[in-house]
Amino acid sequence: MTRIKEALPAIALIAALIAVWWLTVSLTHSVIFPTPWEVVTGTWELLRNGTLWEHIGASLMRVGAGFGLAVCFAVPLGLWMGWVGGAYRTLNPLFQILRPISPIAWIPIAILWFGVGDASPIYLIFISSVFPMIVQTTVGVHTIEKRYLRAAENFGVSRRTLFKQVVIPAVLPQVLVGMRIGLGVAWLVVVAAEMIALHSGLGYMIMDSRNAGNRYDLVIAGMIIIGLIGLSLDTIMRLLEGVRWVRWRYAH
Amino acid sequence: MRTKIEVRGLKKSFLSDKGPLPVVDDVSFTVGDGEFVAVVGPSGCGKSTLMNMMAGFVRPDSGAVVIDGVPRSKPDSKGILISQQGSVFPWLTVRENLMFGLAHGSSGLNGHGIKNRMEIADHYADIVGLKGFEESYPHELSGGMLKRTELARALAVKPEILYMDEPFSALDALMSLRMRNELLRILAQERHTTLLITHDVEEAIHLADRIVVLSPRPTRIQAVFAVPLAHPRKISSREAQELRVTILRELGVDREGPV
Numbered sequence: 001m002t003r004i005k006e007a008l009p010a011i012a013l014i015a016a017l018i019a020v021w022w023l024t025v026s027l028t029h030s031v032i033f034p035t036p037w038e039v040v041t042g043t044w045e046l047l048r049n050g051t052l053w054e055h056i057g058a059s060l061m062r063v064g065a066g067f068g069l070a071v072c073f074a075v076p077l078g079l080w081m082g083w084v085g086g087a088y089r090t091l092n093p094l095f096q097i098l099r100p101i102s103p104i105a106w107i108p109i110a111i112l113w114f115g116v117g118d119a120s121p122i123y124l125i126f127i128s129s130v131f132p133m134i135v136q137t138t139v140g141v142h143t144i145e146k147r148y149l150r151a152a153e154n155f156g157v158s159r160r161t162l163f164k165q166v167v168i169p170a171v172l173p174q175v176l177v178g179m180r181i182g183l184g185v186a187w188l189v190v191v192a193a194e195m196i197a198l199h200s201g202l203g204y205m206i207m208d209s210r211n212a213g214n215r216y217d218l219v220i221a222g223m224i225i226i227g228l229i230g231l232s233l234d235t236i237m238r239l240l241e242g243v244r245w246v247r248w249r250y251a252h
Numbered sequence: 253m254r255t256k257i258e259v260r261g262l263k264k265s266f267l268s269d270k271g272p273l274p275v276v277d278d279v280s281f282t283v284g285d286g287e288f289v290a291v292v293g294p295s296g297c298g299k300s301t302l303m304n305m306m307a308g309f310v311r312p313d314s315g316a317v318v319i320d321g322v323p324r325s326k327p328d329s330k331g332i333l334i335s336q337q338g339s340v341f342p343w344l345t346v347r348e349n350l351m352f353g354l355a356h357g358s359s360g361l362n363g364h365g366i367k368n369r370m371e372i373a374d375h376y377a378d379i380v381g382l383k384g385f386e387e388s389y390p391h392e393l394s395g396g397m398l399k400r401t402e403l404a405r406a407l408a409v410k411p412e413i414l415y416m417d418e419p420f421s422a423l424d425a426l427m428s429l430r431m432r433n434e435l436l437r438i439l440a441q442e443r444h445t446t447l448l449i450t451h452d453v454e455e456a457i458h459l460a461d462r463i464v465v466l467s468p469r470p471t472r473i474q475a476v477f478a479v480p481l482a483h484p485r486k487i488s489s490r491e492a493q494e495l496r497v498t499i500l501r502e503l504g505v506d507r508e509g510p511v
Contacts, residue, residue: 150309151339155353155409156329165352169343248342248391 034217039224042217051205055222056229058200059190062118066125067186073126074133074182075175081134082141082171083163092138095131103128103189107196121193121201128189129182136181140174141167173241173249180237187230202226253284256445257306257413261315264301265470275301276312277470288439288446290456293466294503299449300417302471306447307333307415319413329353331413332406336421340390340401347373347386349401353409376404379438396427403435407442414446421452432458436483453499457492458485465502475502 018036025035034042046052081088103124110120144167152166194203202222209218241250262279265272275298283289293299304310306317308327317324319331327333332353340349350373351366377386380400390398399419406414420428432455439446450456456463460479467474477499481491500506 147335147337147339148341150327150333151341152352153309154307154327154329154332156327166341169341172343245343248389 032214032216034220038217039220042215043221043225046218046221052225055200055202055205056225058204059194059202060229062121062193062201063125063183063186063190065118066122066190067129067183069122070126070130070133070182070186071179074130074178075137078134078137078175078178079141079163079168079171082138083167088138095134099131099135104192107193110193111196116196116198118198120196121190121198124193125186125189129186132185133175133178133182136178137171137175140171140178143174144170169245173246176237176240176246179240180234183233183237184230187226187233191226202229253287255282256285256287256320257283257447258318259283259306259315260318262302262305262312262317263314264298264305264310264312274470276305277472278315279466279471279473280315281464281473281476283445283447286443286445288448288459288461289464290448290450290460290462291464291466292450292453292456292499292503293471294468295451297466297469298471299451299466302466303333303415303417303447303449307331309333329409330411331415332409332411333415333417334402334406334419336418338398338402338422340398340405342390345387345389346377346382346393346401346404349390350374350376350405350408353405372408376408377401379407379441380404380434395423396431399423399431400434403438407438407444410442412445414444416446416448418449418451420455421450428455435459440483453496453503454487456499457481457495458487463499465499475499 022036025033043052077091081091106124106127107120110123114120114123148166148170149162152162157165190201191203191206194201195207198204202225206219206222209215209222241247259279259281262276263274264276265274267273279302281289291299291302301310305312306324308317308324308331311325324331341352344352347370351369354369354372374383374386377383380403382397382400382404385393385397390401393401403419420431423431436459448456448459457479463477463479464473465475465477466472477495479495481489485492487493487496
């Protein structure tokens with residue numbers, strides 16, 4: 001009951017925005033901008049003929065692949081850079097230069113290297129989500145409280161054991177934060193990546209709806225669906241905060 | 253009494269903006285095997301630095317810490333440090349924390365199977381009064397219970413020396429007193445050579461066989477007092493109070509409370 005009460009202002013705001021949108025479109029008699037109801041019917045149409053699921057599936061598959069690869073790459077690398085000073089000093093400057101380059105800037109090179117298949121967007125998603133995760137993991141290792149390392153050292157553990165039994169568990173919550181950021185960026189980028197040169201995915205759907213007959217109802221439907229799926233992905237990542245290995249960091 | 257620890261001319265300076273800042277200036281003393289020595293001194297005098305050098309975490313500029321005739325160069329599980337902030341691993345349960353030290357390193361318990369290590373862990377959880385909390389996580393425990401966990405984790409590896417750096421000062425007065433009594437009870441069962449750093453003169457008199465009083469920074473030994481009182485001690489007794497006044501005077505406090 002209290003949760004519903006807490007959500008009430010947010011729901012009211014969204015309802016108000018939809019009302020304003022509806023009112024504005026009907027008052028201005030716009031021929032091209034759709035009303036909320038037209039967006040709903042447009043979505044229903046896509047649901048019925050099955051294309052919406054295809055697009056969602058394609059986008060999720062690309063994000064899954066690109067983000068998955070980025071996790072496999074970033075987490076071990078971030079741990080290594082955090083733990084070994086030389087690795088940090090060698091790699092960090094390079095990553096700090098690569099990190100601010102927008103994934104959009106990579107598009108020509110992605111097409112050159114990987115063509116216009118699935119590999120290009122997967123590469124773009126990888127390149128955009130890998131750096132935040134490397135940075136978070138590295139910072140996580142650097143900010144482990146010294147008292148834990150000292151206590152472990154006091155019990156005479158080897159450096160290997162220290163890494164496995166103190167560093168990794170201590171840094172896992174930070175890795176999870178990095179993964180949340182990484183997945184958010186990955187989802188943000190999938191749409192941009194699909195706007196170029198592909199034949200499926202939510203980004204493709206948006207561009208195609210506009211190009212093939214100014215179907216702005218479907219453009220907006222696509223935008224809203226992207227927003228909702230992004231929210232769901234983040235919610236799933238938040239649920240992971242309850243997992244046994246990281247719960248200690250959040251429970252108080 | 254056999255000499256366990258010999259502190260020989262320890263000196264330590266730290267670098268500050270205005271050049272080297274001497275913190276510990278030529279400290280020498282010995283601790284007997286099984287003896288309980290408290291080190292008191294004004295805050296910021298370098299007590300913790302002295303303790304960190306003795307436990308092997310900080311290298312002295314000159315001088316040496318000799319344990320059983322062998323100079324110490326790095327920390328090991330023969331001497332466990334319990335610090336004020338505590339270092340119970342928050343990602344492990346109480347039992348796993350207690351087993352941590354048993355699984356590795358120089359404790360000599362490497363050969364013990366996991367079942368055996370669990371038994372040892374549970375035994376020490378019981379000793380410090382944590383029976384029933386073996387599977388709790390640190391964030392589920394109170395401050396006093398965290399201290400007990402830390403103490404039990406140290407005791408489980410059967411250290412020859414316990415280094416305690418203001419171990420109970422983050423606890424409230426009542427819990428601190430309770431932990432002192434617990435510590436005495438445990439040390440009566442399993443005698444360890446113990447070094448206690450504290451700013452609480454009463455705590456030192458309550459627990460220690462001998463009290464080393466340090467001067468302000470750069471710190472030197474200013475005075476050493478034996479505490480010739482039998483356990484259980486009464487802090488309100490005349491002898492204890494006289495000793496307290498003497499030590500406080502040594503620390504530059506001539507009278508207490510409102511004038």
